[in-house]
Amino acid sequence: MRTEIATLGEFGLINRLTKDIKLTQPTSIKGVGDDAAIIDSGDKRTLVATDLLLEGIHFDLTYFPLKHLGYKAAVINFSDIYAMNGTPQQITVSLGISKRFSVEDIEEFYDGVKLACQVYNVDIVGGDTASSLTGFTISITCIGIASDDAIVYRNGAKDTDLICVSGDLGAAYMGLQLLEREKAVFSGQENFTPDFAGKEYILERQLKPEARKDIVEELGKLGIVPTAMIDISDGLSSDLLHICSQSNVGCRVFEERLPIDYQTAMMAESFNLSVATVALNGGDDYEMLFTVPLSVYEQIKVVPGIHIIGHINDASLESKFVTRDGHEMTLEAQGWKASDE
Amino acid sequence: MRTEIATLGEFGLINRLTKDIKLTQPTSIKGVGDDAAIIDSGDKRTLVATDLLLEGIHFDLTYFPLKHLGYKAAVINFSDIYAMNGTPQQITVSLGISKRFSVEDIEEFYDGVKLACQVYNVDIVGGDTASSLTGFTISITCIGIASDDAIVYRNGAKDTDLICVSGDLGAAYMGLQLLEREKAVFSGQENFTPDFAGKEYILERQLKPEARKDIVEELGKLGIVPTAMIDISDGLSSDLLHICSQSNVGCRVFEERLPIDYQTAMMAESFNLSVATVALNGGDDYEMLFTVPLSVYEQIKVVPGIHIIGHINDASLESKFVTRDGHEMTLEAQGWKASDE
Numbered sequence: 001m002r003t004e005i006a007t008l009g010e011f012g013l014i015n016r017l018t019k020d021i022k023l024t025q026p027t028s029i030k031g032v033g034d035d036a037a038i039i040d041s042g043d044k045r046t047l048v049a050t051d052l053l054l055e056g057i058h059f060d061l062t063y064f065p066l067k068h069l070g071y072k073a074a075v076i077n078f079s080d081i082y083a084m085n086g087t088p089q090q091i092t093v094s095l096g097i098s099k100r101f102s103v104e105d106i107e108e109f110y111d112g113v114k115l116a117c118q119v120y121n122v123d124i125v126g127g128d129t130a131s132s133l134t135g136f137t138i139s140i141t142c143i144g145i146a147s148d149d150a151i152v153y154r155n156g157a158k159d160t161d162l163i164c165v166s167g168d169l170g171a172a173y174m175g176l177q178l179l180e181r182e183k184a185v186f187s188g189q190e191n192f193t194p195d196f197a198g199k200e201y202i203l204e205r206q207l208k209p210e211a212r213k214d215i216v217e218e219l220g221k222l223g224i225v226p227t228a229m230i231d232i233s234d235g236l237s238s239d240l241l242h243i244c245s246q247s248n249v250g251c252r253v254f255e256e257r258l259p260i261d262y263q264t265a266m267m268a269e270s271f272n273l274s275v276a277t278v279a280l281n282g283g284d285d286y287e288m289l290f291t292v293p294l295s296v297y298e299q300i301k302v303v304p305g306i307h308i309i310g311h312i313n314d315a316s317l318e319s320k321f322v323t324r325d326g327h328e329m330t331l332e333a334q335g336w337k338a339s340d341e
Numbered sequence: 342m343r344t345e346i347a348t349l350g351e352f353g354l355i356n357r358l359t360k361d362i363k364l365t366q367p368t369s370i371k372g373v374g375d376d377a378a379i380i381d382s383g384d385k386r387t388l389v390a391t392d393l394l395l396e397g398i399h400f401d402l403t404y405f406p407l408k409h410l411g412y413k414a415a416v417i418n419f420s421d422i423y424a425m426n427g428t429p430q431q432i433t434v435s436l437g438i439s440k441r442f443s444v445e446d447i448e449e450f451y452d453g454v455k456l457a458c459q460v461y462n463v464d465i466v467g468g469d470t471a472s473s474l475t476g477f478t479i480s481i482t483c484i485g486i487a488s489d490d491a492i493v494y495r496n497g498a499k500d501t502d503l504i505c506v507s508g509d510l511g512a513a514y515m516g517l518q519l520l521e522r523e524k525a526v527f528s529g530q531e532n533f534t535p536d537f538a539g540k541e542y543i544l545e546r547q548l549k550p551e552a553r554k555d556i557v558e559e560l561g562k563l564g565i566v567p568t569a570m571i572d573i574s575d576g577l578s579s580d581l582l583h584i585c586s587q588s589n590v591g592c593r594v595f596e597e598r599l600p601i602d603y604q605t606a607m608m609a610e611s612f613n614l615s616v617a618t619v620a621l622n623g624g625d626d627y628e629m630l631f632t633v634p635l636s637v638y639e640q641i642k643v644v645p646g647i648h649i650i651g652h653i654n655d656a657s658l659e660s661k662f663v664t665r666d667g668h669e670m671t672l673e674a675q676g677w678k679a680s681d682e
Binding site for chain 1 (some may be wrong): 362440475482
């Protein structure tokens with residue numbers, strides 16, 4: 001009996017492996033299934049998030065500078081803690097390193113991690129280093145804190161809630177496409193220096209993303225507690241569907257409401273890609289996706305950098321993407337199918 | 342400028358990367374440099390330990406059953422928490438998986454992790470799975486708790502303290518040598534079934550190690566708080582030198598006191614290896630190595646499974662291994678040199 005992992009996909013595999021796991025420790029508040037695990041620590045909660053990054057899968061060192069990679073590897077873990085409405089405090093950094101890398105290479109990577117820690121006020125408290133036969137492996141675990149009543153889960157979205165997203169979408173994905181194209185064009189040449197003028201924004205979104213600490217803090221100042229929240233790592237579509245399935249609701253997302261930077265739109269055009277597809281499925285955005293009650297509409301609509309892109313509806317109405325011309329397509333984790341086909 | 346990592350070694354690299362790290366968060370009690378990091382959580386301390394295991398470096402799936410690998414990967418993290426005199430409570434499990442593996446393979450691995458969690462009362466609370474281009478990558482982080490006054494560091498060993506070790510040494514290493522030899526002998530043959538009769542103990546020590554929860558609990562019952570403690574993963578020599586350097590002391594370890602199982606001794610003989618070398622440098626023992634004040638000698642000497650193998654002395658007297666015939670050799674992380682050469 002051999003089932004290929006591809007037939008289940010990442011989330012199917014995780015579900016199959018973890019579906020019978022019971023929490024037995026009194027301090028285990030929340031296990032698998034949100035941005036971070038939650039552990040009881042007396043008057044506070046400890047949050048734990050972890051990410052594994054593998055060379056050739058998550059990053060390509062041909063164009064990804066090691067310092068940026070260190071920065072990004074740390075930031076995406078901070079983002080998971082912010083997505084629970086918590087504050088990251090410590091990380092452990094484990095590295096698998098092949099002989100190809102020098103001490104200076106690893107120092108450069110670590111400089112990026114340290115810079116991120118400095119910017120976000122996080123301490124490096126441990127880790128592990130090991131030889132690797134193949135490529136570079138990065139495993140970072142982030143510990144955060146939150147007060148019990150502040151934690152925002154994925155499962156609290158309610159019918160009529162507004163769906164909000166910070167920043168803009170799809171830029172990191174187009175940055176990646178650009179880097180991949182230039183890599184192919186300059187393949188075999190030493191010291192290739194492609195012209196990236198006018199494309200700095202999408203490159204920075206791929207190579208040096210930031211966690212939306214500012215958005216989480218702003219919501220806190222306004223006294224707005226989202227009913228559900230997640231950070232966008234796999235793409236708006238995929239991550240919004242996590243909120244919907246865990247909250248047992250459906251949603252409507254409107255094409256005309258998607259926030260898209262002009263560099264993203266231009267690059268999508270040059271790649272002959274639908275910019276809506278890019279925004280929905282691009283991934284690597286690390287923007288905050290959250291739902292709030294309709295009652296805070298007047299408050300939330302004026303917050304700079306937050307966009308209302310749709311609303312939650314009853315599960316029976318399913319999850320749909322509404323195009324500019326009013327067509328409804330079924331929202332899917334990768335791409336979407338027209339619901340009337 | 343390119344410095345090969347081999348010139349620094351694992352500990353040299355970690356030291357270079359982490360030497361300028363400052364802890365800035367008030368909740369960061371202890372960072373890099375012990376078995377686990379320590380985080381303030383109100384009336385308790387949260388402990389965080391992490392291990393990265395890479396195929397071809399840390400394990401060979403030719404002879405390492407996936408279920409055993411899952412069990413071991415979890416247990417070695419629990420061991421780090423026990424080595425701080427804490428109790429493991431939660432783990433996160435991150436896996437990098439290549440196409441070679443089926444869903445059933447990964448379930449088998451996970452069954453081993455789950456079994457270990459059941460035996461040690463630990464919850465799986467999160468993790469990450471990713472595709473890997475090459476081989477199997479395992480990153481486990483363990484969260485434990487301890488009360489502040491119970492935590493045992495590596496740096497508390499004092500002159501005249503007794504050096505104690507649980508169980509016996511070198512068995513896991515000889516189990517590994519046996520497996521490697523049989524792999525070479527049966528190379529190319531399908532369904533090889535080597536005869537392991539009479540060698541079960543050393544194989545089990547390699548393939549299904551246990552964390553010494555029982556020893557830590559026994560010390561607790563006796564009211565004995567070690568002055569320093571570490572679990573033996575890299576080998577007695579290497580791990581004892583961590584205690585010595587961090588405690589700023591030296592030590593004497595006596596060959597005649599080393600606890601060695603007869604299967605280990607016989608296998609070392611058949612490989613023409615010095616059994617003392619195997620016990621000192623074998624690694625993978627996951628026994629507890631700790632120091633206690635001389636005043637508890639009468640108490641500790643009668644505890645089953647605990648062996649007094651030497652004593653701590655002033656740093657000026659250095660760290661030495663004393664052979665049966667009274668020769669003193671300098672204790673080194675890998676092997677040792679005769680001090681009179």
